Amino acid sequence: xxxxxxxxxxxxxxxxxxxxxxxxxxxxxxxxxxxxxxxxxxxxxxxxxxxxxxxxxxxxxxxxxxxxxxxxxxxxxxxxxxxxxxxxxxxxxxxxxxxxxxxxxxxxxxxxxxxxxxxxxxxxxx
Numbered sequence: 001x002x003x004x005x006x007x008x009x010x011x012x013x014x015x016x017x018x019x020x021x022x023x024x025x026x027x028x029x030x031x032x033x034x035x036x037x038x039x040x041x042x043x044x045x046x047x048x049x050x051x052x053x054x055x056x057x058x059x060x061x062x063x064x065x066x067x068x069x070x071x072x073x074x075x076x077x078x079x080x081x082x083x084x085x086x087x088x089x090x091x092x093x094x095x096x097x098x099x100x101x102x103x104x105x106x107x108x109x110x111x112x113x114x115x116x117x118x119x120x121x122x123x124x125x126x
């Protein structure tokens with residue numbers, strides 16, 4: 001296992017878990033990553049599982065489950081791209097999926113959530 005993966009696992013576990021990553025998912029996904037180049041792909045694959053379950057729950061009318069799975073998928077996609085700057089295409093794809101899943105989840109989250117969009121600063125250039 002390369003040093004970047006070891007460092008990510010040892011330093012980020014509490015951050016991931018406190019932000020909604022299931023401990024079992026963290027352990028399983030990180031156990032299968034030996035090289036940093038695999039990080040985004042591995043986390044995106046696990047995110048896609050939660051996304052699929054969430055979309056299925058949504059189609060069946062299980063809105064609470066849909067919200068939870070889609071929100072979790074958004075978090076996983078976010079962490080997939082977190083500091084993964086060596087492959088901008090993978091980073092962008094994970095970023096796009098993170099936004100898509102979170103936006104799908106918003107109406108079904110408890111407590112309620114709302115989207116807040118922040119535009120680039122347009123202040124004085126001095």
